[in-house]
Amino acid sequence: MVTLTQKHHDWVKSTLNIDTSVFTAPDADIEADLDRIDPSKVDLKSIDLSQLASDFTNSAHTAAKQARAAMSGLIDVAVTGWKLDDAAGGAKVLAKSGPALSADEKEILAGNLREIDARVTYLKHIYNDAEAAAKRYDAAAQQVADSPDTVAEPKKDDPSFLDEHGDVLEHIWDFVNQITQMMLVVGDLHLIAGTDVIKDAIKNDQIEKEIAAIHDDLDKQRSALNAVIDVTKKRAQADAENAADEFAGKVDELKDAMSGVQAAVAGYAHSLKTFEKKNAGKKGLSKEAESVLRTYNAVLQASVVSQTALNALKTRTLGPSAYKTWVKQLVPLGKPITDDSKTGGASLFEKGSTVVRYTQPSKVVEALASGLEDVDAVYDDAPKIDGWAKAWKSAIQDSP
Amino acid sequence: MAVQAQELIKSGDVARATELIGELRKALDAAGTQPEPQGTPQGTFRLDPAKAAVFERARSAWLATRRKVESDIGALQKELASSFDGHPKASDVEAGFASLAESVLNLLGEQLADALDNATKATDANDHAVLVHEARQTLQRYQDYIDGDPSVAALDANPFVPMAIQKTLSATLSVLSKTLA
Numbered sequence: 021m022v023t024l025t026q027k028h029h030d031w032v033k034s035t036l037n038i039d040t041s042v043f044t045a046p047d048a049d050i051e052a053d054l055d056r057i058d059p060s061k062v063d064l065k066s067i068d069l070s071q072l073a074s075d076f077t078n079s080a081h082t083a084a085k086q087a088r089a090a091m092s093g094l095i096d097v098a099v100t101g102w103k104l105d106d107a108a109g110g111a112k113v114l115a116k117s118g119p120a121l122s123a124d125e126k127e128i129l130a131g132n133l134r135e136i137d138a139r140v141t142y143l144k145h146i147y148n149d150a151e152a153a154a155k156r157y158d159a160a161a162q163q164v165a166d167s168p169d170t171v172a173e174p175k176k177d178d179p180s181f182l183d184e185h186g187d188v189l190e191h192i193w194d195f196v197n198q199i200t201q202m203m204l205v206v207g208d209l210h211l212i213a214g215t216d217v218i219k220d221a222i223k224n225d226q227i228e229k230e231i232a233a234i235h236d237d238l239d240k241q242r243s244a245l246n247a248v249i250d251v252t253k254k255r256a257q258a259d260a261e262n263a264a265d266e267f268a269g270k271v272d273e274l275k276d277a278m279s280g281v282q283a284a285v286a287g288y289a290h291s292l293k294t295f296e297k298k299n300a301g302k303k304g305l306s307k308e309a310e311s312v313l314r315t316y317n318a319v320l321q322a323s324v325v326s327q328t329a330l331n332a333l334k335t336r337t338l339g340p341s342a343y344k345t346w347v348k349q350l351v352p353l354g355k356p357i358t359d360d361s362k363t364g365g366a367s368l369f370e371k372g373s374t375v376v377r378y379t380q381p382s383k384v385v386e387a388l389a390s391g392l393e394d395v396d397a398v399y400d401d402a403p404k405i406d407g408w409a410k411a412w413k414s415a416i417q418d419s420p
Numbered sequence: 421m422a423v424q425a426q427e428l429i430k431s432g433d434v435a436r437a438t439e440l441i442g443e444l445r446k447a448l449d450a451a452g453t454q455p456e457p458q459g460t461p462q463g464t465f466r467l468d469p470a471k472a473a474v475f476e477r478a479r480s481a482w483l484a485t486r487r488k489v490e491s492d493i494g495a496l497q498k499e500l501a502s503s504f505d506g507h508p509k510a511s512d513v514e515a516g517f518a519s520l521a522e523s524v525l526n527l528l529g530e531q532l533a534d535a536l537d538n539a540t541k542a543t544d545a546n547d548h549a550v551l552v553h554e555a556r557q558t559l560q561r562y563q564d565y566i567d568g569d570p571s572v573a574a575l576d577a578n579p580f581v582p583m584a585i586q587k588t589l590s591a592t593l594s595v596l597s598k599t600l601a
Contacts, residue, residue: 024503027579035574036516040509 146273153263153270160260167253467548472540478599479536485592486528492575492583493521499580520571527565528589532558532596556600563593 029040467475500517504510535558539551566572572586 024507028503031574031577031579032513032516035571035578036513036520038509038512038516040504040507040513 146270149270149273153266156263156266160256160263163256164253164260167256467540467542474599475536475540478596479533479540481592482532482536482596483530485588486525486530486533488588489528489585490525492581492585493524496575496578496581496583497521503580520575524571524575527569528562532562552600556597559593559597559600562589563597566590566593 024040033039497514497517501510501514504513507513532555535551535555539548539555542548542551566586566589572589576583576586
């Protein structure tokens with residue numbers, strides 16, 4: 021069985037007038053896609069390596085781009101609340117013009133961003149290595165596929181012998197014809213005693229000897245050629261197995277690197293959540309708390325959660341757990357009490373025993389609801405997400 | 421002696437070949453004179469055994485070639501079925517290729533073999549001549565089909581199983597055409 025590629029579909033279409041290329045496999049869910057690139061769950065030798073390499077390269081580059089965009093978005097969000105100072109040799113640290121967070125807190129947040137930056141840089145490096153390994157694997161596998169088959173000995177009546185050595189046999193046929201013609205020149209030899217003896221002599225001594233000589237020569241050539249083919253094929257198979265091992269190792273490294281990026285992003289989100297909890301409700305910190313909330317709001321309005329993170333999720337940069345963590349951290353903004361945003365004022369939301377103010381709560385709600393619905397569409401069997409979606413839909417309905 | 425004459429003909433020494441043929445003629449004359457044939461009465465025609473052997477080999481060669489082509493097409497059919505197993509259009513591909521294969525094999529049928537067989541067994545000189553003519557026409561029809569119809573070239577160009585049907589058929593027909601010349 022060959023693995024179908026475009027050239028196979030093209031031949032079927034041009035020869036049989038049947039378009040087979042328009043049919044692709046049904047859209048698999050993300051978990052199935054993840055399974056597909058997990059070397060522990062699939063037999064790499066049984067799948068289309070060329071297609072895998074192409075998919076892998078495309079998704080890896082897209083994921084790297086999304087991860088970097090997500091990080092840039094986070095930095096932009098940070099800039100909304102605080103300013104970054106790149107003066108110290110390019111190291112990103114939070115400047116003192118930021119809100120009234122402690123120096124340690126600012127440094128933690130700056131450290132989170134540096135961690136994300138480093139992780140994404142490493143991820144990109146691994147992507148390149150894995151892509152190169154995938155191409156080497158593909159090339160090695162193709163080498164195996166292109167290895168010539170062993171040359172079999174043709175049977176005497178096998179027309180392939182005629183096909184391969186037509187010139188020689190044609191010469192023999194010519195020889196027979198010439199002899200026949202010569203006999204006709206001599207006379208009606210078929211009526212003369214001894215003709216059969218002459219023909220038998222010709223047949224036995226000439227044609228058969230020539231055929232035997234041809235067979236003998238071809239046997240020697242075939243034997244030498246098969247020895248070369250055997251060595252070449254074994255070498256190609258060994259190369260392919262080594263390349264497969266290398267590729268599988270790089271995929272494992274890639275998964276680890278992705279997990280590293282996820283952990284770094286989750287760390288940044290966790291810091292924000294921790295500082296929000298610490299500062300909220302404290303006297304004199306309402307402005308700072310609002311800054312933090314504005315940061316959350318900006319995060320949502322910039323669609324980092326509902327769009328970038330979801331895209332990252334779909335492109336496998338973030339797994340479902342990381343996405344749920346993000347949403348869970350950002351959802352508990354509280355139940356809306358008043359909404360004056362249409363008149364330019366702020367809105368009040370009740371969060372436990374605390375009342376918080378939002379300047380554009382409707383956009384917050386819309387972004388969250390949209391993001392949750394997106395997640396719900398991807399993971400419709402996640403009860404927690406269902407609960408969040410229902411809670412926020414209820415909050416929207418209850419909103420004045 | 422005949423062999424030597426043949427070698428001389430092949431080497432271009434016609435004069436010496438003619439001498440040898442003369443010697444051969446004398447040797448054969450010395451072997452005894454046979455009565456001259458008085459024509460070929462209707463129903464008593466018998467093809468020259470040498471020519472009959474050539475016809476029989478030509479017939480065998482064509483049948484073997486056709487079996488080879490049939491085998492190659494069968495291998496491609498099997499590979500197609502395997503490669504498209506589970507594909508939504510697998511049944512269409514299977515039916516389409518079966519139709520194509522049947523068309524090619526029917527056009528390259530056993531008419532040539534039958535014509536050669538009948539020509540070999542003919543008991544009438546005129547019938548023999550007609551059947552040989554028919555065989556030549558059939559052979560030419562095959563060659564025209566191989567050269568002009570895109571189906572055979574398309575089969576050779578398939579990316580599933582390497583094959584050279586056109587070359588196999590053309591090489592065989594080229595040799596056979598000389599035997600019928």
